[in-house]
Amino acid sequence: MSTDSVIKIKNLDFSYGGPKILENIEIDIQRNEFIGMVGPNGSGKTTLLKIIMGVLTPDKGSVKVLGNPPSQSVKEIGYMPQFAPFSRDFPISVEETVLMGRLGKTSSIGFFNKADKRAAEKSMNDVEILDLRKRVIGSLSGGQLQRVLIARALTCEPQIMILDEPTANVDMKVEKDIFDLLKQLNEKITIIVVTHDIGFISQYIHRVACINRTLICHPTSELTGETIENMYGSHMHMVHHHHEDEKK
Amino acid sequence: MSSFIDAVSSQAFMQNAIIGGILASVACGVVGSYVVVKRIGYLAGGIAHSVLGGMGIAYYLGRPPIEGALVAALVFAVVLGWVSLKMQEQEDTVIGALWAGGMAVGILFISQTPGYNVDLMSFLFGNILMISSDDLLWIAALDTLILVIVFLFYKQFLALSFDEEFARLRGIPVERFYLLFLSLVALTVVILIQIVGLILVIALLTLPAAVSGHYVRSLNLMMLLATVLGVFFTTGGLALSYQPDLPPGPTIILLAGAFYLVSLVITRFWKRA
Numbered sequence: 287m288s289t290d291s292v293i294k295i296k297n298l299d300f301s302y303g304g305p306k307i308l309e310n311i312e313i314d315i316q317r318n319e320f321i322g323m324v325g326p327n328g329s330g331k332t333t334l335l336k337i338i339m340g341v342l343t344p345d346k347g348s349v350k351v352l353g354n355p356p357s358q359s360v361k362e363i364g365y366m367p368q369f370a371p372f373s374r375d376f377p378i379s380v381e382e383t384v385l386m387g388r389l390g391k392t393s394s395i396g397f398f399n400k401a402d403k404r405a406a407e408k409s410m411n412d413v414e415i416l417d418l419r420k421r422v423i424g425s426l427s428g429g430q431l432q433r434v435l436i437a438r439a440l441t442c443e444p445q446i447m448i449l450d451e452p453t454a455n456v457d458m459k460v461e462k463d464i465f466d467l468l469k470q471l472n473e474k475i476t477i478i479v480v481t482h483d484i485g486f487i488s489q490y491i492h493r494v495a496c497i498n499r500t501l502i503c504h505p506t507s508e509l510t511g512e513t514i515e516n517m518y519g520s521h522m523h524m525v526h527h528h529h530e531d532e533k534k
Numbered sequence: 535m536s537s538f539i540d541a542v543s544s545q546a547f548m549q550n551a552i553i554g555g556i557l558a559s560v561a562c563g564v565v566g567s568y569v570v571v572k573r574i575g576y577l578a579g580g581i582a583h584s585v586l587g588g589m590g591i592a593y594y595l596g597r598p599p600i601e602g603a604l605v606a607a608l609v610f611a612v613v614l615g616w617v618s619l620k621m622q623e624q625e626d627t628v629i630g631a632l633w634a635g636g637m638a639v640g641i642l643f644i645s646q647t648p649g650y651n652v653d654l655m656s657f658l659f660g661n662i663l664m665i666s667s668d669d670l671l672w673i674a675a676l677d678t679l680i681l682v683i684v685f686l687f688y689k690q691f692l693a694l695s696f697d698e699e700f701a702r703l704r705g706i707p708v709e710r711f712y713l714l715f716l717s718l719v720a721l722t723v724v725i726l727i728q729i730v731g732l733i734l735v736i737a738l739l740t741l742p743a744a745v746s747g748h749y750v751r752s753l754n755l756m757m758l759l760a761t762v763l764g765v766f767f768t769t770g771g772l773a774l775s776y777q778p779d780l781p782p783g784p785t786i787i788l789l790a791g792a793f794y795l796v797s798l799v800i801t802r803f804w805k806r807a
Contacts, residue, residue, distance in 0.1 A: 339703055361705050372697045376571055377747060377756050386693055389704035395686045422751040442704070 291350075292317050292446055292476050293338060298347030300333060307333050311347070311501045317445075320472045322487050322506075323480045325497035331480050332368070334497060335448055338478075339363055352445060361390045364444030366435045368451045368480070374424045380434050381419040384410055387441025409440035413467060429460035436467070447471065449479045465490050538776040547663055551772055551782070554665040557673045558729045559742070559764025561680050565722040566743035566764075567757045568715065572695040575740050577614055580629040581716070582723045582735040584610045584636025589657050589732075590643035599657060600672065603727055607720035610636060615716040619709055660731030660783045662772065669728055676721045683718060691715060692753060729768065730783040741790040742767060748801045767793070 293315040300308040308330045315321055325331050336342040337349060340356035351359035364387065387409070388402040398406075410416045413433045418426065426434065432452055439447055449468070453461040461483070468477055469490050481487050484494065488506045496502045541548045569578050588606020589599040610632065617628045644654055656664065684691065690711045693701035702708045719739075726735045746759035771786030 341702070360703055363703070365700070365703050367699065371699050373571075373573075375747075376696055377750055377752055378692075378696060379752060382692070382752065383696075386697065386700060386704070389689060389693055389701065389706060392689075394690075397688055438700070 290317050291315065292319075292352055293478075294348075294350045295338075296348045298337070298344045298349060300330070300337060300342065300344045306499065308337075308344075308497075308501075309499050313495060313501060313503060315476060315478070317476055318472065318474075319476055319493065320469070320491045321476075321478045321493050321495055322484065322491040323478060323495045323497060324482065324484050329498040331497050332450060334501075335365075335450060335478075335480070338448065339365060361442070362445045364439030364442040364447045364475075366432075366439045366447070366449040366452055368454060370431060370435060372423075376423065378423055379419065380415060380421050380423060380426070381406060381410070383423055383434055384419075384437045384441050387438045391443065405443065406437075406441050409437040412440060412471070413437045429456045429463075432456055432460070432464060436464070440471070444475060446476045446478070449477070451480050451482070453481070453483070461486070538773045541776060547665075548772075550665045550667065550670060551662045552769055553670055554662055554673060554729060555768025555772065555786075556765050557670065557677055558725050558738075559761050559768060560677050561673075561722040561725050562739055562764050563742060563746075563759075563761030564684055564757045565680060565718050566739045567746065567753060567760050568691060568695050569719060570740055570743040570747055571753065571756075574618075574719075575736060576626065577618060577629060577716070578719050578723070578739055579736040580614050580633040581607055581610050581720055582727075582732050582739075583633045584614075585723060585727065585732055586640030586657060587636035587638075587643075588640070590640030590647075594643040594647045600669075600724065600728070603724045604721075606636070607724050608717055611716040611720035612713055615713045619712065656731065657727070658731050658733050659781065660727060660729055660734070662729050662768070662782045662786075665728055673725050673728065676725050680718050680721055683714070687711065687714070695753075730786055734783055734787045737787045737790060738764070738767070741787075741794045745790075745794050745797045748797050763790075763793070 291314050293313070295311055295313050298308060298311040299306055311334065323331055323334075333342065337344055338351060338356055340351075340358075340360045349356055352362055381403075384406040385398050385402055388398060388405060391405075392398065392402050407416065407419075410419055413436050415430065415433045415437060418430060418434075423431065423434065432455070436449070436452065439449070447468075452468075453464055456464070465487060468479065471477065478495075479487070479491070488494070491506055494504045494506060496504065542552060569575060585603045585606045588602035588604075588609075590602070591606075592599050592602025595602075614629055614632060617632075618625050621628055640657075644657075690701070690706055693704070693706060694708060694711050694715065698708055722739065723732070723735050726738050730738050742760040742763040743756060745763055746756045750756045750759055767790040768786050771789045772782050774780075774789065775782040775785035
């Protein structure tokens, strides 16, 4: 496993003009890490992701993604949003949706070409939705749609994948399938996943980044009921689980 | 009906009207589909109505109203686009103000134009029976321009109308393409004003695409079916209005509106069944 840094944030502050949303954030994410990002609603998780993707600019501090400013590296990030921001009755097939991931990599004029279609086919195959390719998105179940969004992010051929609560709207079985899939993808891609379900994902991730205006990173082995309670500021029900071997 | 067919085969103005309807349907099928899926009918309505300002000024200056319409449509497209990008909280109020303000400017200039104001009604309600061969050339040229731009930037327009946030993250200059797209809406509005006048433009822009959207599974097919429906509505409206000597513009719109309502009821019922 190589140890080069893919996301390096130093001494970062951010506000939307009022009180600080993020304060003194420091994190160094290595290639092929699998990071879980947790924190209560409104703690600044999505804001931090937007800074990493160059959508927002911090008030203070430095952000490097793959050694460059975020706006230059955004094409190397595959992003899966928390909510599908599009209308479910949009007349578009699974394949066309996944092809959107090729934007920014393919030629800027004309239609999608053969190479684009091959790339989309590969990611649909990876997430096991190739048989759905001709289906219109409005006819998919919640779990199928999550897979389409992952496939779209994969089609960007990203070095980093950022997933904002990828399993918020699916049942436990689908959640497990999706994280098993992410674990496979993690062999080649650095993954950051925002989640509320820290107990469940600790068997998949290497480190947890706990955000609540400030950021504290824990290796998953250090996670206890107390750390999680401090994070959310209220009592949480803990379920025991096993950790698989850590990479470090 | 047979007298309509006679008229089409013998009268140049009827042939122009039919060809005008077909050419307009191309722009309205392609651009109207984007307007419907992107849900910017109100914004498009604002562009269509504020165009009267440009037509009134052109009329006052003794220029052809279509020139004023073209300039005003493009200017308002950029202004309204900028408003919707930068002032999202007050977008509907600002669009409403520009919509009415543009029309008011047009009416003032028309009222100050010396001579008999015969053209006001045809600005507002159009007259497909008055389309000249020159108008047809204009419409064909605008159609070509719209199609070329849509072919060139098919991917960007699809991404923009489907998922703007994702498009932005893939490095697409979303604002620029949004303004380009609204300029296409402006060109289409100018074409459609020739057919049904500016009051009714928004119906012809959205209804064929909306009906089409009830049945198809891709944006390309939506555009194709919307174009075919547009041809059917304009030609059918002309045919229906010919014998009883009704104005064709409103007849076309009512035909399209009736089809839309029936289609809406059928698809709702069908989906529930």
